[in-house]
Amino acid sequence: MTFQGTDRYVATDALKLAVNAAITLQRPLLIKGEPGTGKTLLAEEMARALGAPLITWHVKSTTKAHQGLYEYDAVSRLRDSQLGDPRVEDVRHYIRRGKLWEAFESEQRAVLLIDEIDKADIEFPNDLLQELDRMEFYVYETDETIRARHRPMIVITSNNEKELPDAFLRRCFFHYIAFPDRETLERIVRVHYPDIDCHLVDRAIECFFDLRDVPGLKKKPSTSELIDWLKLLLADKIPVAALIERDPTKAIPPLYGALVKNEQDVQLLERLAFMHRRASR
Structure with a gap:
């Protein structure tokens, strides 16, 4: 499984080498570069070229790492219990799967795009270290561990708005998309x-x-x-x-x-x- 660019995306030799190295190492690919140099589009074209599903997680300033795993809607469960809704007996009805959960349970190896990670709080990358390393996480409400069926190809983009933690950087394969000649x-x-x-x-x-x-x-x-x-x-x-x-x-x-x-x-x-x-x- 190698990436050679597509008819819609011009990839330099250095970029193709970085993508394929990350795939071989099974490490997240951290892409930096000026806005508008095709960082987000790279993940889309990787999925298209490799025939893989694309799962996109757009990071905002308010995004928390646990939202990529799952969210438990306790408020809705409380309301439904007051209304006598029988669904309250099964907590799974109130758990919303995040993008990492989607990627872990994909039937085939997916491309997971974590877009503009530097927009989030400085602790956001560190909070994902264990999940990205072990490719699993624990759901406390249901007492189960979700493990990746296939290790997703992870592309992480950053516009350099803030520095990323060293512990996070050590786990990534890094490439800077230089401005095209x-x-x-x-x-x-x-x-x-x-x-x-x-x-x-x-x-x-x-x-x-x-x-x-x-x-x-x-x-x-x-x-x-x-x-x-x-x-x-x-x-x-x-x-x-x-x-x-x-x-x-x-x-x-x-x-x-x-x-x-x-x-x-x-x-x-x-x-x-x-x-x-x-x-x-």
Whole structure:
């Protein structure tokens, strides 16, 4: 069972090596990288390429580790007991299975995506150490141990919003998705728009990298935002000439809202354009 990328996902040799190493070691694959570099999409395409079910656990700031195992709804059970509901005799009716439980009981080996783990409390990763190591957990309400039928392929993504504990990192195989170079970016664009004008791609990518290189930019545009921008250029039938002959005193590219996502960066680009106009007089 090896991952070689898909027709919808351009994976570098280093990324394919990391995925296959994690599968061989049976370790969680911890993926970091800039937002928009395809971390979440990697798990989706792994499942598609390997013919495995995908189970996704989107982590939020309020997410607790036990929610990935199960949750016991004692309030509903109390209410039903007051109403005379016969289901209260079986506590299993009030246990909601979490994403780890789903992955452990999957009929075939699943891909489990724990998305944006760094959004949760700092103790969240440590609280999962035993379950990820032993591939089992105990349900106190029913006095049973849930063991994984098949060890899931676990992909964990992080945007580096906070540091992860060393004990957790030791149990993962780590890979950082570096921002794509020009050649890789062209391949990614071709996956999404196979018939796009090569001249438009060349000039759009050049503008894109020029924008990323602007000093002081608060948020650099990502790969996914380039794809959105190209979609708009195609939809509005923006000619290549509009990018090639763009006025250098106008630092903001057409349809910039797909690339620039905050007012500070817009103001920065406007100041640069103003300075260029003054220098060209």
